[in-house]
Amino acid sequence: MTTPLLLAQGLGKTYALKQGRTVTAVADVDLALTPGAALGLVGESGCGKSTLARLLLRLTPATAGRISFAGTDITRIPERALRPLRRRMQIIHQNPSAALDPRLTAGAAVAEPLIIQNLARGAALRARVAALLAEVGLTAEFLNRFPHELSGGQKQRVCIARALATEPELLVLDEPTSALDVSVQAQILEFLETLRATRGLAWVFISHNLAVVRLLCEEVAVMYLGRIVEQGPANTVLGAPLHPYTRALLASVPRLGQIAAAAPGEPPNPAVPPSGCAFHPRCPLAEPRCRTDAPALRIAATGHAVACHLVPGTKRAAL
Known part of the structure; x- marks a missing residue:
């Protein structure tokens, strides 16, 4: 059995509110990602996808569970001990305009992680930066351009080059094309898939676009109110979903000649979650029983995991 590159067990994040109240953004998440694997993370806005992404990279400290990267428990190790591992895990943010420092040129932005990690200096640094920009389809003329001189697609290519600079093994992509024009999205997605294949990257791909996730990811996890409610092979989960929420997500996707049906009702307030199954309202x-008992994530007859009382389970899901 292949050792997981990234392993999360019982991962959770709770924030303190005023007057002693709390809100749980992520709860009891188990994930395992092997080297070179692609996991898609889907769900409505506010379900906890971005928080989970930050937890996996230790950008946000977890309040429950543990995270292991390349066999090292990184849940609570000091930042100094974590720093050498950070070069092996990188994130590409949703909004490239916000992710780039407006005071830095494209070349300086890509050079920054190489300098921080002491990977290159002088002529070697300049050559490495130029090679990275060329790899993402940007010529040498972009080296001295500032973010305001770049298009949205060009900014995201700079962000990708910066993320690749330290030769990572894991990429977390948080809606990497949602802020881009539709005409540019396909180019970036095709480019990312080529990079993953040539570099052997593993990734966690967060998206609202279920068709893209099905195309780019072997496995998919569906989140609702901070929890994984269905998880398994992308073709199985998105081709024959078992959880009513996953079905609602798929029904909301516009199709030619059909009227999309939005998921019924509104997502609940995470500060006042429903009892039992969070999706029951x-x-x-x-x-x-859905109103009183929270269903556990269990392996269904199809072989993938689902948290629903209406789906007969054979055994409790485990990593």
Whole structure:
């Protein structure tokens, strides 16, 4: 069995509110990602996808569970001990305009992680930066351009080059094309898939676009109110979903000649979550036990995991 590159067990994040109240953004998440694997993370806005991404990279400290990267428990190790591992895990943010420092040129932005990690200096640094920009399709003339002189697609290519600078093994992509024009999105996605294949990258790909996730990821995890409610091979989960929420997400995707049906109701307030199954107030199939008992993530007859009382489970899901 291949040792996971990234392993999360019982991962959770709770924030303190005023008057002693709390809100749970992520709860009891188990994930395992082997080298070179691609995991898609989908769900409505506010379900906890971006928080989970930051937890996996230790950009946000977890309040529960543990995270292991390349066999090292990174959950609570000091930043100084974590720093050598950071070069092996990188993130590409949703909004490239916000991700780039407006005071730095494209060349300086790509050079920054190489300098911080002491990977190159002088002529070697300049050559490495030029090679990285060329790899993402930007010529040498972009080296001295500032972010305001770049298009949205060019900015995201600079962000990708910066993320690749330290030769990472893991990329977390948080809606990497949602801030771009539709005409540019396909170019960036095709380019990212080529990079993953040539570099052997593993990635966690966060997106609202289920078709893109199905195309680019072997496995998919569906999040609702901070929890994984369905997880398994992308073709199985998105081709024959078992959880009513996953079905609602797929029904909301516009199709030629069909009217998309939005998921019923509104997502609940995470500060006041429903009892039992969190989806029961919006679920057309909810039974009385759904209102009182929270379903565990279990392996269904199809072989993938689902958290729903209406799906017969054979055994509790485990890593």
